[in-house]
Amino acid sequence: MQQQQRAKKKNLTLCLASDSSPSSSSSSSSSSSRSPIGVHALVFAGGWSEADIVRCVTGAKTTGYDLVEVPLLDPSSVDAELTKRILEDHGMRATSSLGLSFDKDIASEDEECVRRGEALLNDAVDATAGFGGNVMCGVIYSALGKYPGKMSNLARKNCVNALRRVANRAADKGITLGLECVNRYETNVLNTSRQACEMCSDVGTSNIKVHLDSYHMNIEEASMRQAIADAGSYLGYVHVGEAHRGYLGTGMCDLDGLFDGLKEVGYDGPVTFESFSSAIVSKDLSDVLCVWRDMWNDSHDLATNAREFIRQRYH
Numbered sequence: 001m002q003q004q005q006r007a008k009k010k011n012l013t014l015c016l017a018s019d020s021s022p023s024s025s026s027s028s029s030s031s032s033s034r035s036p037i038g039v040h041a042l043v044f045a046g047g048w049s050e051a052d053i054v055r056c057v058t059g060a061k062t063t064g065y066d067l068v069e070v071p072l073l074d075p076s077s078v079d080a081e082l083t084k085r086i087l088e089d090h091g092m093r094a095t096s097s098l099g100l101s102f103d104k105d106i107a108s109e110d111e112e113c114v115r116r117g118e119a120l121l122n123d124a125v126d127a128t129a130g131f132g133g134n135v136m137c138g139v140i141y142s143a144l145g146k147y148p149g150k151m152s153n154l155a156r157k158n159c160v161n162a163l164r165r166v167a168n169r170a171a172d173k174g175i176t177l178g179l180e181c182v183n184r185y186e187t188n189v190l191n192t193s194r195q196a197c198e199m200c201s202d203v204g205t206s207n208i209k210v211h212l213d214s215y216h217m218n219i220e221e222a223s224m225r226q227a228i229a230d231a232g233s234y235l236g237y238v239h240v241g242e243a244h245r246g247y248l249g250t251g252m253c254d255l256d257g258l259f260d261g262l263k264e265v266g267y268d269g270p271v272t273f274e275s276f277s278s279a280i281v282s283k284d285l286s287d288v289l290c291v292w293r294d295m296w297n298d299s300h301d302l303a304t305n306a307r308e309f310i311r312q313r314y315h
């Protein structure tokens with residue numbers, strides 16, 4: 001099996017293309033060989049009821065993905081045990097992601113607000129552990145939204161200290177945290193790979209990593225390759241999304257540069273396809289994510305197309 005994995009790692013993308021299904025094998029555990037390929041749950045369902053979970057997990061599996069990324073904006077609404085059981089039934093894995101809100105923000109100067117943000121992160125860590133996830137990522141260091149000004153030193157200090165405590169809790173449960181760099185209109189804390197590396201270094205735990213997203217890199221970075229190189233060994237999670245958040249390859253993002261950059265550094269962490277359409281995303285979340293139009297309305301067609309796009313460029 002190790003030999004096979006090494007062979008895959010070299011260049012047998014064509015071979016993989018004919019056997020992309022993760023099947024029910026447990027051989028593709030996260031620590032082995034190439035990147036697991038994931039899909040954001042919101043490609044398939046707007047909520048997390050039992051029917052939603054089944055739709056997501058089976059949809060992701062039948063379209064060729066290894067894992068599902070579960071949004072944890074409200075961890076209390078996620079039945080972790082049920083999620084775990086459905087994942088296991090289908091031989092699938094999951095990661096989690098969330099963004100904080102302005103009233104629960106660890107990058108705030110207000111201690112109570114920081115405390116509420118930290119409590120939410122702790123709940124999200126517990127939910128992630130509950131369904132067997134080993135990565136929790138997203139804008140977990142700040143409210144997701146446009147700030148009226150630059151981050152203060154006190155806000156950054158609060159953020160780093162809270163992240164360190166949450167990271168220690170996550171480490172006890174075998175979970176790695178990913179700090180997602182997002183564009184300037186969605187945070188004033190981490191817009192670039194370099195800023196995220198600096199924060200990882202300041203937090204100082206081994207389970208805190210940089211999470212890059214092509215949609216945001218397209219706005220803030222010099223190039224896809226440069227951002228990946230800047231992250232270096234801190235790179236732990238990648239979102240692939242188009243500039244307009246719709247079908248891959250139909251927008252302005254340099255996605256060839258993204259995948260070439262990942263191959264050049266030998267990245268083997270998760271790569272997850274992210275796309276939002278108001279056809280699926282609830283009104284509340286649509287408002288947070290600024291989803292004002294339908295980029296697509298057929299989840300399976302979108303997911304199949306994205307999986308093939310990734311296979312042709314990556315594996």
Ligand code: MN
Nearest residue numbers: 180213239274
């Ligand atoms: Mn993202």
